[in-house]
Amino acid sequence: MVPSLATTALPLHYCFQSKQRSRWLSQLTELIAFPTISALPQHRKDITFCAQWLARHLAEIGLQHIQVLPGPKGGHPSVYADWLQAPGKPTLLLYGHYDVQPVDPLKEWRTPPFKATIIGDKLFARGASDDKGQLFIHLKAIESYLRTSGSLPLNIKIWLEGEEEIGSPNLSAFLNREAKQLQADAVLVSDTEMLGPNRPSIIYGLRGNLNCELEVSGSRHDLHSGRYGGAVHNPLQALSEMIARLHDHKGRVAIPGFYGRVRELEPAQRQEIRCSCARHQQILTDLDLPAGWGEAGYSLFERMTSRPALTINGIAGGYTGPGAKSVIPSRGLAHFSFRLVPDQEPTEIAQLLRPHIAAITPPAIRSRLKITGGSRPVLLPIRSSVMQAAVRAVQQTWAVSPVFTRSGGTIPLVEQLHRHLRVPIVLLGFGLPNDDIHAPNEKMNLPTFFRGIETVIRFMAEYAT
Ligand SMILES: [Zn+2]
Numbered sequence: 001m002v003p004s005l006a007t008t009a010l011p012l013h014y015c016f017q018s019k020q021r022s023r024w025l026s027q028l029t030e031l032i033a034f035p036t037i038s039a040l041p042q043h044r045k046d047i048t049f050c051a052q053w054l055a056r057h058l059a060e061i062g063l064q065h066i067q068v069l070p071g072p073k074g075g076h077p078s079v080y081a082d083w084l085q086a087p088g089k090p091t092l093l094l095y096g097h098y099d100v101q102p103v104d105p106l107k108e109w110r111t112p113p114f115k116a117t118i119i120g121d122k123l124f125a126r127g128a129s130d131d132k133g134q135l136f137i138h139l140k141a142i143e144s145y146l147r148t149s150g151s152l153p154l155n156i157k158i159w160l161e162g163e164e165e166i167g168s169p170n171l172s173a174f175l176n177r178e179a180k181q182l183q184a185d186a187v188l189v190s191d192t193e194m195l196g197p198n199r200p201s202i203i204y205g206l207r208g209n210l211n212c213e214l215e216v217s218g219s220r221h222d223l224h225s226g227r228y229g230g231a232v233h234n235p236l237q238a239l240s241e242m243i244a245r246l247h248d249h250k251g252r253v254a255i256p257g258f259y260g261r262v263r264e265l266e267p268a269q270r271q272e273i274r275c276s277c278a279r280h281q282q283i284l285t286d287l288d289l290p291a292g293w294g295e296a297g298y299s300l301f302e303r304m305t306s307r308p309a310l311t312i313n314g315i316a317g318g319y320t321g322p323g324a325k326s327v328i329p330s331r332g333l334a335h336f337s338f339r340l341v342p343d344q345e346p347t348e349i350a351q352l353l354r355p356h357i358a359a360i361t362p363p364a365i366r367s368r369l370k371i372t373g374g375s376r377p378v379l380l381p382i383r384s385s386v387m388q389a390a391v392r393a394v395q396q397t398w399a400v401s402p403v404f405t406r407s408g409g410t411i412p413l414v415e416q417l418h419r420h421l422r423v424p425i426v427l428l429g430f431g432l433p434n435d436d437i438h439a440p441n442e443k444m445n446l447p448t449f450f451r452g453i454e455t456v457i458r459f460m461a462e463y464a465t
Pocket of ligand 1: 097
């Protein structure tokens with residue numbers, strides 16, 4: 001499209017200059033050096049310092065109205081900035097998060113997690129991909145415009161969150177408080193993955209979740225297994241029996257009514273998944289597993305993204321120290337969680353789960369179920385103008401069309417933004433499946449990083465026209 005080509009010529013030229021690129025990498029190195037682990041209280045100050053660094057950086061690249069917004073209820077701050085000098089043009093909200101996951105096990109890192117280290121064409125560090133590297137893509141696209149044309153083709157608001165990695169506990173309060181400030185015509189989120197280095201994708205669906213804690217108990221205290229073994233039910237055995245009854249022998253969740261609202265994939269979507277997405281054998285090879293597992297009748301990729309799941313996340317109880325202890329433990333604990341797909345509602349699933357747990361609790365045992373959190377699944381409309389602008393930007397940059405895919409993950413932010421702001425959201429991520437986010441040796445593929453900047457430059461022009 002002619003107008004957008006003219007708009008993007010200067011910023012793209014700037015973005016291709018190697019002196020900018022090496023400067024950007026040293027800036028990213030500074031950003032990564034803040035150990036912004038939101039889960040650990042001892043890093044509270046690092047998070048504040050990082051927010052202040054970002055605020056200064058947003059000012060340096062030419063953004064305005066910069067604010068470090070305190071998190072509600074003592075939560076970590078967000079950083080806000082905007083540039084609203086394109087009257088008559090749409091307003092785009094850019095979202096990213098600058099907090100990161102903990103780094104343990106530290107021993108498994110080959111380079112220090114908070115010292116960005118480039119090896120070949122990869123940059124290794126905690127946050128390199130999730131999400132400091134990806135939010136930096138947005139900032140450098142903005143800089144490319146403001147340093148060359150002196151303006152942006154549309155209005156921009158930017159919001160950088162500091163507690164995404166702990167599940168955005170104060171998000172609802174924050175969005176209620178800042179709804180007016182964040183109001184926009186569309187939102188761009190880059191906090192997801194592409195299918196491969198040359199296979200860009202746009203995620204249009206996310207699974208929701210529901211987190212549960214199940215405690216079973218028998219006698220008030222541990223019992224001697226020599227004295228009572230064989231005569232009283234063991235809570236750990238009961239817990240194992242109950243867990244086994246959460247699925248049927250076909251790998252389906254055995255809770256009555258669980259699949260009632262699951263929206264089936266359309267044949268065309270299944271066909272697209274078959275053609276474009278990870279294949280059975282590839283997934284198994286990547287995971288180093290002899291076989292897959294799960295719901296019969298669906299491919300592994302479908303099970304990972306478009307079908308619901310129930311996962312046991314942890315089991316605790318009894319004695320596992322050295323030697324032997326002749327004991328019948330008095331209690332056992334399991335954490336499990338669901339991934340939910342459209343149109344399953346977390347509250348409804350919780351209501352179906354309670355009677356099922358009651359029904360599978362052995363008579364000699366007491367059980368207590370606690371729901372510890374949940375988030376709805378989302379489906380985003382593919383045909384919105386902002387989504388189509390993203391498609392064109394990807395085509396111009398990568399010479400292929402993006403694959404529309406669903407992700408198996410849950411981003412509570414997307415669901416809440418969708419609900420609070422009622423605007424279209426584009427999930428255009430530049431991470432790669434082997435970036436090892438949340439794990440040791442997290443990395444960002446630098447060619448993808450730079451092409452991400454090109455894509456966002458083009459996307460802004462396309463959405464503005
Ligand atoms: Zn993230």
